[in-house]
Amino acid sequence: MQRYVQNRVLACIKMLLVMTDALCLNLAFILAYSWATSYGLANAEEAMSSNYFSLWTMYNLVALVVSLLLQLYSDKTMEHIEYVFRATFRTTITFLLIFTGFAWIGHPFTGIGWFLAAVSSFVVLYGVLSRFFLTYIYTNLPKRFNWYKRIALIGHDDYLGSVAGAFSRQHAFFSVDTIPYRDPVSETSREEKLARFKRYFEEVSKAGIHDVFLISSPDITDVSKELILAADHECVQLNFVPAMTASISYGSGRQDALTMQLPVLKSHEEPMSTMENRIKKRLVDLLISSVVILFILSWMIPIIGIIIKIQSPGPIFFRQPRSGRNNKSFGCYKFRSMVVNKDSHAKQASKDDKRITPIGKFLRKTNLDEFPQFINVFLGQMSVVGPRPHMLSHTEHYSQLIQHYMVRHFVKPGITGWAQVNGYRGETKDPGLMAKRVEYDLEYLSNWSAMLDFKIVCMTAINMLRGEKNAY
Structure with missing residues (x-):
C-alpha cells in the first residue's frame, strides 16, 4: 500500500528507525572496543596505531551501503513487520561478514577477534531487541492511537472483489473502505454517471478520506477526464486501477492467484505527494x-x-x-x-x-x-x-x-x-x-x-x- 499512498506515521517510524539504527550501531562499536580493551582482550595501542578511526569509518560505510543495497528502509519493506524482519536478518548477516573480512585484512591488531565477536554480539542483540519493540508498535499502537491511513476503493461488484484482494488487509497502518455499486453504469447516461461518482467523492471527502482508488472498468472509461476534475473539486487524489484478474492452473488441478504489483495510474504525481x-x-x-x-x-x-x-x-x-x-x-x-x-x-x-x-x-x-x-x-x-x-x-x-x-x-x-x-x-x-x-x-x-x-x-x-x- 505504501507504494501508492503514504502514511505520515509510517514515514515517521521509518525515519526514527534509520536514526535509531545509526546511533545504536555506533554505540555497539564503542562498547565492543571499550569491553575488549578494558579486559585486556585487545591491545588499545595497537588498535590506535592501526588507525582506529579508519576502522570506524569503514564500519559506518559498510552499514550504509549494505542497508541501501538490500533496501532495509524502503517503503515496500516498511509495509509489513515480516518484511522488516527478513530485510534486517539479511542486512545484519551481510554487514557483519563484510565488515569482519575488511577489518581482519586491513586492520590486524592483537585481540581483533575478540573485538569483532563483541561487535557482532552487540549488533545482533540490538537487532533482536529493536525489532521486538517494533513488533509491538506495528501490532498494538495503530489500534490504540488510530494511526490508520484510510483509503477508499470504488468499483462495480463484478470487479471489486478481485481487486480488493490485491490490497492486502494485513497492512497495519492502512484501512480500506470499499464502495460497491451493482447496477451497470453503461446503462446510464453520461450525466448520471458523473453525478453518481461526484456523490461518491463528496461522501469520502466528508469522511476525511482523500485517497481514492477507482476500478477502471469498461463502463466508465469514457468519462475518465471528467472524473478527475470531479475528484479534484473535492480535494480527492484519484487513482485508476485496471479491472483485471489472473490465475494459473497447474497440473495438479490447484489454482493459484498470479501475484503481481498492482498497476495504478495516478491522476496527480507531484514532489509534495511523498x-x-x-x-x-x-x-x-x-x-x-x-x-x-x-x-x-x-x-x-x-x-x-x-x-x-x-x-x-x-x-x-x-x-x-x-x-x-x-x-x-x-x-x-x-x-x-x-x-x-x-x-x-x-x-x-x-x-x-x-x-x-x-x-x-x-x-x-x-x-x-x-x-x-x-x-x-x-x-x-x-x-x-x-x-x-x-x-x-x-x-x-x-x-x-x-x-x-x-x-x-x-x-x-x-x-x-x-x-x-x-x-x-x-x-x-x-x-x-x-x-x-x-x-x-x-x-x-x-x-x-x-x-x-x-x-x-x-x-x-x-x-x-x-x-x-x-x-x-
Missing part, C-alpha cells in the same frame, strides 16, 4: 516559524499592537477563516490593518480603500501584516511557502469557474508563494487574474523543491524592501 518531502518541509517550517516567533514577533507584536490600538479601537489581530489543505478552513492571523467593519470577511481590500488605517497601509505595503501567520505555520495550518490561502467565499466562487482550482488545496497554503513573487497578488476582480494565480500555484506544486522554496523566500524579501504596486 511523505518524506512533506516531513522535510514541515521541519523547515517549524525551524523558521520558531525563530521568527522568538526573535521577531516577540517585540514586533507589542510595538505594532500599540500603534494599531492608538489609531483604531479593536483587536490587534484580524483572524479570518481561510481555505487550507484539503479545503479545511482555519483561522488565518494578520495584524489588523483596517477599522473594524462588517464587510471584512467577504470584501477584499481595494486601492484607496477607506477602511485601511495609516499603520495598516504601511503594514500592507511592506507585507508586515502577514507576519502573525508564522503562528499558523508553527501550528501546522500553513507553510512558509505555498499557494496563498483564499477567503472561503472566493474558494467556493472560483472553484466553479476555474478548472483545477481545487488542486492548489492538495498542499498547505503559504505566507508567500510562487504566484505572489511573480506579481499576482492583491485584489482579484478579474477571474483571469485568479486563473493566472492558479496557473502559478499548480506550476509550484509540479516543480517543488527546497531550492525553489528558498528562491521564493529571497524574492519575497527583495519585494518587501522595494515595495509592491499591487499591495494596498
